[in-house]
Amino acid sequence: MVLKLDKVNRGPHLSTLVASSISREIAEGRLKPGDQLPTEQALAQTFGVSRNVVREAIARLRSEGRIWSQQGRGAFVTDATNTTVLTIDYDALQQANAFRSLFELRGILEVEAASLAAKRRTESDIAAMHEALDIMTGAPYGSVMWLKTDLEFHRTVAAATGNPYMVQFLTFVSERVRDSILAAGNQQRSDDMASITLGEHRRILEAIEAGNPEEAQAAMQDHLAGAAHRVGLPDIKPD
Amino acid sequence: MVLKLDKVNRGPHLSTLVASSISREIAEGRLKPGDQLPTEQALAQTFGVSRNVVREAIARLRSEGRIWSQQGRGAFVTDATNTTVLTIDYDALQQANAFRSLFELRGILEVEAASLAAKRRTESDIAAMHEALDIMTGAPYGSVMWLKTDLEFHRTVAAATGNPYMVQFLTFVSERVRDSILAAGNQQRSDDMASITLGEHRRILEAIEAGNPEEAQAAMQDHLAGAAHRVGLPDIKPD
């Protein structure tokens, strides 16, 4: 039997609620950049929690770059654009348009990564890619292991560019895309998909190994077009 | 007389230090996914701070998706791939190689954004780009206003792609690049740089306005090559 349980809504921590609440105030413009937040004591009182909880919320917002605080002065909303972290809202991604946009961004990076990888790959890069592809070949299509090594293969391609930020960004984007696909659960499965997908991967690997950027780029492009189709995203590149 | 004083290094909050320390333990593998963290009391003791500070640090790590915690059990390291935020370490960026990598990533996104913008721009996109360019024309080269509108121009180009994530990622990367340039302070300044830079921008805008993706792409490519040269990054595209 397969249980499909929602994650237990173990009441999120109070600090999380407070942080979200303040975050919303900022997002919706009731707190503008430069504005001073109410004092911790005042916030504690209005939310009905201890000052401690408020401080945990503020620590979180500070780490996200949304506010800054100074001892003896207070806490202030930062100049909007200066967040030090990049986040992707999970709920927003459930909308088709948002998902399509993220998929497009991923494609841009993947295609360019494949091209760069073909130019710069080292022996150990090639070996890592082969290994990932081998494991994938032995895994059942759609299984956890399959998805994991699929990501791993793409990660090795990104790594072959020699650009650590390429790896970081691509991994981040790909994971969000994967999560969204899993959540939607509209993956089509059929037996020949495994061999098709594997074939696409193999073509990418061969092009990179051969040091052919244009072919690697084209192979990745085709692979992504195929992937888009498999998750029900037609015409990702109509223009 | 002009004083050149560094901002006093007002020590970052203790909770920040604790969070960084734990973060490093995770990043360097001494704490593996699934591992349980020491108890809050133990952490407080080893760091020599109050439990309160430890909790603020943990609240922060939790919001970043690096750990999760449950009342009565403890705090655990999450399965690496589940971080919900993407961060770029400021110090690491001071190294030339890292900076070059980030600059390259920015270039990839910018070039593709210019191409997409040429295909999809709307009237209001064009207007916004013109406005940014106008303000830039009136600002002194290298001034805060100049830098601000420079970023703003690129943001309008990204916005014209219609892809919100493109805007988000490009803005994020560009700001980190800008911060790093400002920190290094090795900007060369000369009078004709203003007109050169403006000319490059104008060429991009014209190509986008004309709906010519290839020319937009090429113009952006040249602009970035010029920018790389101006910040002392030669041969960004030698391969």
Add this chain to the structure above:
DNA sequence: GAAGCCAGAGTTGTATGATAACCATGCAAC
């Protein structure tokens, strides 16, 4: 022997009060 119950220790979540460090302001003294 197995299942269920219960108490206790350990841990996180939250509340509360106190102290130190720091900032802004106004006023007195010079």
Add this chain to the structure above:
DNA sequence: GTTGCATGGTTATCATACAACTCTGGCTTC
């Protein structure tokens, strides 16, 4: 006008206590 100082307000940190929860081990009951 400037300096120095006192004062009130705020954040940063500490310390302690209690509530809520989990786990474990022993006990009871069958």
